[in-house]
Amino acid sequence: MANDVNGPTVSENPTEYPLGVSRPPLGMADLPEPEEVFKVRRLGPRQIIQFVIGPSLIALGISIGSGEWLLGPSAVGEFGFVGVGWVITISALLQTFYNVECSRYVMATGEVPIVGFGRVPPGWKLWVPFSLIAFYFAFIFGGWAAGAGQGLFALITGRLHEEDEIEWVRLLAIGLLLVVFAITALARKVSRALELANWVMLSVLLGVLVVICLALVPWSLWWEGVRGLVTPAAPPPGITATQLGGLAGFTALASGLNWYAMNHYRDKGYGMGYRVGYLSGLRGEKTEIRSVGVTFPDTAVNRSRWKRWYKLLMIDLWLVFFGGAMIGMLLPTILMSHVVQTSGQTPTTANVPTFTAEHLGAQYGVGMFYLMLVVGVLVLFSTQLGIFEALVRNFTDSMHAVSPRLRRRIEGDPRRFYYPYMLVLIVVIGAALHLALPTELVQISANMSNFGALMFPFVLIYLNSRLPRPARPRPWHYVILVLNVGFFGFFFVNFAYEFIVGEALVQF
Structure with missing residues (x-):
């Protein structure tokens, strides 16, 4: 078996496929048929909705609670749609393309991204710890749990919390993390x-938002919101690149760190993920996860099956994830704009999680106050649910892959590490909640996500260019990945400068 400039070539009957450095070669097996994975006779529209769509819902649940519920409405409430909306659209487009490339690797090898990164020179001893540090530094602060805690406090007491009651908000946030453990x-x-969980939460919150926006928001604001999303314009005066960067970073997930949510394509059984295994819950049967992935030989059968899997991936990411993210951004932002106009006030970093509920409640009664609080808690909890589980999952997956000693200790059952580590992480996040206000924590996380865009697209270019030929991206896909670096990297540089110097490098 030899390597060429375009990636490994395989013998007529290969048993393994070398890819990159420092990790064992991938195993070889045929791609499964989608019907085999999802246990159906045929895949029609109903079966796709019922069995195939899923990983994008988890990613969408994460997305809607950060950029869509906090940073987008905050920016639009203060600066308006024009000059802000185009950042949302470009970010969503670039991130969805990036998600496709992350998921391509998972689907072609069954390895989750953080494990695959260990194949990139100089090897896993650099890339696995570095990826974990970048991911954890962006998401360990628990800003979404804190925001959900604000809404939950108001639901319980019927009022917003006072400054001296912030500790109760944090305790409620920790309680919500325990709910994630239970789920x-x-x-x-x-x-x-x-x-x-995300099917239920997203259906409820998007359904409620659609009804409320149709009932309360004038059509002129609907048009202004749509126009803002598609009209290139200079950023509004006074906004900084750091503020725009937070919005860009958390529109449609987490820019350069989106890879952390793509593990679910393995567990769903997409492509070669079906050959590798999945993480079962405590009520499920013990299932082993292979420490090394599996890919497929370049045959006519596998080429045909790959095309089918790729089409299913496009449906999941472009129709559900991208479409849902754009709708999820439009509805809260036009509602926030309406509330700002009718109340004569603008949201602050301290009150964004409850701003809409407070003012709509003042205008339409206590029922509206509680309804919007429920929506806000569901939005932010869905995000913290996905992020918190991903913090545990990515650490578990990476340690399971690179540490034979850990695999011996847990006797092939990743749950024996996953659940104890989740309890430890609850304690750590509980301490991190005390560092800043919820929206400030989310802004830090968003800009640190942009940091990941400086290098991880190049890592994916290295990996995906070496996949079996049917799975490799087309040349223009590499161009899109480089555009991710330029777009999100610009915002991170501004964030880093402002963080170090104390003033904005670029202000419009």
Whole structure:
């Protein structure tokens, strides 16, 4: 078996496929048929909705609680749509392309991204710890749990919290993290439990937002919101690149760190993920996850099957994730704009999580106050659900892959590490909640996500260019990945300068 400039070539009957450095060669097996994976006779529209769509819902649940509920409405409430909306659209487009490339690797090898990164020179001893540090530094602060805690406090007491009651908000946030533990522990299959939870939460909150926006928001604001999303314009005066960077970073997930949510394509059984295994819950049967991925030989059968899997991936990411993210951004932002106009006030970093509920409640009664609080808690909890589980999952997956000693200790059952580590992480995040206000924590996380865009697109270019030929991207896909570096990297540089110097490098 030899290597060429375009990636490994394989013998007529290969048993392994070398890819990159410092990790064992991938195993070889045929791609499964989608019907085999999802246990159906045929895949029509109903079966796709029922069985195939899923990983994008988890990613969408994360997305809607950060950029869509906090940073987008905050920016639009203060500066308006024009000059802000185009950043949302460009970010969503670039990130969805980036998600495709992350998922391509998972689907072609069954390895989750953080494990695959260990194949990039100089090897896993650099890339696995570095990827974990970048991911954890962006998401360990628990800003979404803190924001959900604000809304939950108001639901319980019927009023917003006072400054001296912030500790109660943090305790409620920690309680919500324990709810995440319960959801995963009671599951038979963790990814499926997250999918179902997000089906329920997203259906409720988007349904409520559609009804409220149709009933309350004038059509002129609907048009202004749509026009802002598609009209290139200079950023509004007074906004900084750091503020725009937070919006860009958390529109449609987490810019350069989106890879952390793509593990679910393995657990869902997309492509070669079906050959590798999945993480089961405590109620499920013990399932082993292979420490090394599996890819497929370049045959006519596998080429045909790859095309089918790729089409299913496009449906999941472009129709559900991209479409949902754009709708999820439009509805809260036009509602926030309406509230700003009718109340004569603008949101602050301190009150964004409850701003809409407070002012709509003042205008339309206590029922509206509680309804919007429920929506806000569901939005932010869905995000913290996905992020918190991903913090545990990515650490578990990476340690399981690179540490034979850990695999011996847990006797092939990743749950024996996953759940104890989740409890440890609850304690760590509980301490991190005390560092700043919820929206400030989310802004830090968003700009640190932009940091990941400086290098991870290049890592994906290295990996995906070496996949079996049917799975490799087309040349223009590499161009899109480089555009991710330029777009999100610009915002991170501004954030880093402002963080170090104390003033904005670029202000419009």
